[in-house]
Amino acid sequence: MKRAAFAVLGWAVLAWACSGGPSALPPPTIVSVEPATLFVNTKDEDLTVRFNARYAVSVDYGEEKVNARTTGTGRVWVDEKEAAVTQFDATGVVVVTVPRGLGAGAHAVKLRLDDGREAVAEGALTLKPPGKDKEDDDPVVEVDEDAGILIAFDAGVEQSEVDAGTSQEDAGTAGDAGPNPEDPILEGDITGFTFDAIEGARTSRQSFTITVRAEGPRALHFDGSVELSSSRGKVTPTKIGPCDDGVCAAIITLDATEGPVQLFALDSYGVGGTSNSFMLNHSQ
Secondary structure: OOOOOOOOOOOOEEEEEOOOOHHHOOOOEEEEEEOOEEEOOOOOOEEEEEEEEEEEEEEEOOOOEEEEEOOOOEEEEEOOEEEEEEEEEOOOEEEEEOOOOOOOEEEEEEEEEOOOOEEEEEEEEEEEOOOOOOOOOHHHHHHHHHHHHHHHHHHHHHOOHHHHHHHHHHHHHHHHHOOOOOOOOOEOOEOEEEEOOOOOOEEOOOOEEEEEEEEOOOHHHOOOOEEEEEOOOEEEOOEEOOOEOOEEEEEEEEEOOOEEEOEEEEOOOOOEEEOOOEEEEOOO
């Protein structure tokens, strides 16, 4: 008896001889999601999902042929939001556009083939607030400190010891004037934000109170506003403030499906903070 030869369909496609329908096939698996980290609401960013899938083949021993019934299409979701597919290759690559409106945090990526089989990669995509990686410009700080030392040294050489002492005292007074409450908040004055613990479960679309506290050398002088976002769904309002002595208290609502959720705060310099994870229940 002659044996039919099997053709290689692609690195992600493994021949699966069967006589049943798609339910007899194993589900696909997501190999990677690239890039794995993006900024929140990055416009028109592509996401490449690589996957492995097995497809049914039929063997005609009389004709000595192997017919592979590979799927031609598929769909992708990031959490509950469906992504627009711009390229789909049944051999294991699908390119989509990241949906808008996702909050910061880790998100699940789901792939569904056109025969109904699905694969989910939990936390495969992480979105972070804009400016999260921004750091203080250390060289500028070092130059300022060196300038102060040079001025004090020159004053001691050219003037009497009494004058030099006066110059140093004046320099100290000028430095004390820096963190005056009336002075504007500059980059580096606030280094982060913390949320008071959100205890127990909350209910979707029912209001509750949150408290956000500024951190940093001028935390007590912060009287600005912060942007709010959530890891899932929609938070209202999206901005809270003005804050009082670095404390921002507000009444908010969350509209999202049931499950764990986190809140994020972000100021105008891109400095942020994250709440604890808490459960959100369906509204009655």
